[in-house]
Amino acid sequence: MTSSITALWPKLTSRQEFEFLADLVMSHSTGDHTCMSLRDVHGGTTRFANNQVIQNVNQRRGTLSITVAFGRQHGTASTTDLTAGAVRETLKQAECIARLSPDDPEYLPPLGPQTYLSLATSRPETSAAGPARRLDYAREAIGQCKMENLDAAGTVSSSVARVGLAADTGLRAYEERTEARFSLTVQAGDATGWSAAAHRSIDRLHVQERTLAAIIKAKRGADEPQELPPGRYTVILEPPAVAGLLSWMIWMLDAKSFYKGTSPFSGTLNTRILDRRLSLFNQPTHADLLGNGFTSEGLPVIESGWIEAGVLTQLLHDRYTAQEHQIDPVPTLESPYLSGERPIGTRVDDLIRTTQRGILVTNFWYIRPVNPSDLTLTGMTRDGTFLIENGEITSAVRNFRFHESPLRAFTHVDAYTTPAEAVTSETGKALVPAMRIHDFNFSSATRF
């Protein structure tokens, strides 16, 4: 592939073009209020399996969405056609829907002008990256695995998005966001090892180191795994496994459900729900998290505390519920940072070394709620599950199914590391510690 491929790059919507579209929509709208959002994204993914590329794709998609309100009646229409004629048609469609809609008692007009954090959401090396750079990383991962006679399956992706918001109230927001991701599963016979990364900068994926980490896991698991009985075990959860449990907690923090008594957190605001040493913050300015300047509604993203010394201090409010309960400003939680006082060290090895007997869990897979009342979840261990005895990994074990609530597990914490990057296929990116937890419930085992 030659560098001439960059001549084939599309030109994404500039700030000036976004302003033009916003003026077009606002000047033609007959609504009491009008809000418009734009997302114009160019990116691609190189996917490989069995040590060769199986899929190599590139996409440019521009989407414009318009919401119009007449009083408390509102309607939304969107289009991927950004020509002036199509935009006017979309506006008409939104007006038509709004006129035919019943009153929405919870409708709020768009926000007025806001002040946003100026975040480094875009990196030029990522926006300039394309199929050639992605292929280089795939080649690197495959090459390392082939040298070890192992099979590699994974993806390298990169994208650049221009995102804008505008409303008749004077609200204006515009941001360029880049993102690069790498994930790899290494197969050694029946055993697998896994690693993943996501960053604004494609230079920060650390493909070589992460490939090596996945190779080590796969090779460790290549011996016949022990079959241990289900039951309660001391576990060491690596950061992706912790993030898997934490994500479900975050998704369930909805304030409206809380006030209506249909939340696992009902009655627990300002009470201790986790180990007293643990705190959860939103840290949009952290260089290793994927913080944006504003939300899809135009709310400014802000640093905020959510769980402090184990006490739940905040809920996820929509604008209406926030107004009902006088929450201002409305906190957001896109960049989770979970940390604890006096961590045992910086590495998972620091936890392994101090564990008499336990199970090391690399990651969880297919986590789903079982009982939303107490946030009981289930899921499988995946890509590296090992027995620890006397401070050392002694063998691989067959994968377990867990049946456990993070609200219970995170109060059984013995020790933890400093926060580290956690990216999984089912969650976004977070910074969380690896944790040692006692009495973690594995309810059954599988065949491998």
Add this chain to the structure above:
Amino acid sequence: MSGPLWDELAELALSRARAAGAEYADIRLLDTTTRTIDGEDRRLSHIRETTDRGFGVRVLHRGAWGFAASSILSLEEIPRVADLAVEIAKGSASLAITKVQLAPEPVHHNRVVTPCRLDPFAVPLEEQTSLLMATMEVIQRHPGVVRSHASLWAQRDRKLFVSTEGTHLEFTLLAMHGDCTATAVHGGRFASRSFSTPHLRMGYELIRDTDFAREAMRIAEQAVEKVRAPVVEAGRYDLVLDPEHLSLTMHESCGHPSELDRALGYEANYAGTSFLTPEKRGTYRYGSPSVNLVADNTEPETLAATGYDDDGVRCQKWDIVREGLFVGYCTNREVASRINEEQSRGSNRADSWGTVPMVRIANIGLEPGTSTLDELLADVKRGIYIEGHGSYSIDQRRYNFQFGGDAFWLIENGRRTHMLRDVIYHGITPEFWGRCDGVADRRHRRRYGFITCGKGQPGQSGWMTHAASHARFRRVDVIAGDVKADE
């Protein structure tokens, strides 16, 4: 939209790809309109109509794939995207070991249209919003119910598929769905009960023919009964599963493992692989002799019955499991040749113009047996009758699964008695299907569709319908779905 302009764009893309050295190319142009109306707690929170237009060009160059797509449908954009697809394929070829060989398929020229009595986009919006408001009102009037949800969804796809082999296919496809949920609270806990029409390729007649008021009343009553019901006692039970519940069990434990790309390792980094590896085909006992699982992408109104797939392969009907024996896979043109099949099964689908097609689960259904539901229940001393979808999770090779449900009734001495709550059953796929000893007859057969089946990187949503009659499974492990019960 698929008039002369689309043909012109398609021809331009394919001639450009051919000129750049592609040995095969196809283009899909799509114009998708989706209407979603969502209500919660006696209000309509979202009424949205989206138009999603664009095209994707897929090319094979020296046996390797390249794909590029854009939402700009213009004569200027087509060459850029076609050239980019070829350049990407050249890169893929540099990391290819096994060259892609497409299984042969005759050239097709056809037009596929979903028959419907009522175009959902022509039915007045007020009728649809009034229906949802009335449904939520019925639910929330019921004492003990604190929350309600109701929604309608409709989608129309206009698509043109053209390939360098000469296939030219036009589609106008519809799909429709409606549902509602009641949530009740009692004693510091809450529970929901839902009603859902199937997702089917039908018009608004699917909604008009459904008695939402009756269903809303039923689920409101059952939500209150469910939240007050005793928690299940862990142990081994005979299970009788209703068709809606079975649709999810089949999807996860039979549908996914029968995708050949998974069995060949293509999904190893995300959705996973399959315990149904190729050497097991024709010899592996998947279930009891009562278990016949058939893929049928030709049954009218079902989601995967689109006439042709995104390889341009005609939709078919074939066996996956015959009298308990694993015999067949879902395939596309790329992977069919890897197991020496002469033709693809036509299960290659993308979820939009911007994504590349891959093997998806077909309309896999459990063939009816000879019993009635009452006969299945009559032979159960202590068991549980399960309706609808609840919690679900399965390992990445599809062995170890765990399912909940939407509603549960204790069966004692052949009779459904009272509701239970927090029922969870788990097992190993072939052992579970080996415990199936009875399937109800065709009169009990129902169809349920899925539109959010996740697979692929970047993730895509697959669409398919699973049909079943009630089925009975002996001595299945059941646990209670809360952590306190485990302590």
